Amino acid sequence: MKINNEADYKKAFELFDALTAVMTDNPQKQAEARLIAEAIQAYEQEFVMFPRPSTLSGMIELKMYEMKLKQKDLAELLEVEASRVSELLSGKRRITLDLAKKLHERLGIDGNFILEVA
Template identity: 55%
Template sequence: MMKSVTHKEYIAANIRLEALLKEVGNDAPEDDPRIIELLEVSDIIEHYEEMHFSIGLPTLKEMIELRMFEMGLKRKDLATLLNTSASRVSEYLNGKREITLNVAKALHQKLNIDSDIILQ
């Protein structure tokens, strides 16, 4: 477990990360001290951001709506894709009905929605 990171340490880590990225190329060996430092600095930044800027998982409704937008789908198109009715899709999106196992599988396979989001 990493100790708490201060804002000052976070800023210093970001500055050092930028400098290291300019020095180290993709061809640097993994045991190069700069690569090791780069990983350590990245961990400090990640830890600070998780503590102060944590976003969390999107809701299933948000992910479905995002995929519908990305794929240009209307609710009736989504219903066809999920092998269900448009009214059933509305019930899922409005939280009036729990999704079935088959719908969960279809959301994962056909819309590429992460199972962690489906199961939350």
């Protein structure tokens, strides 16, 4: 399935919602729903522009979502205490140079963005 325009995009969402409401354990409907979800995702990646976070905490939260990380997982990845991650996300703590490097290397956050908003 290929989505070519906004009307197709809306129809795909309607079809996806209808399928997920009735698919239960039906492998055929699950496969169809998966194909529609993939088409929706492909269309969004090409045509839908989501606003870029303007804060470091917002960018970290976006990366956590993309990487399916919880705060505990992020703390392990960055080699810091879980409480430190919480303080960073709430804006109660500023980042260090070492942490900025880890955010860049391990989460792929642009170094210039880190410098601009930190």
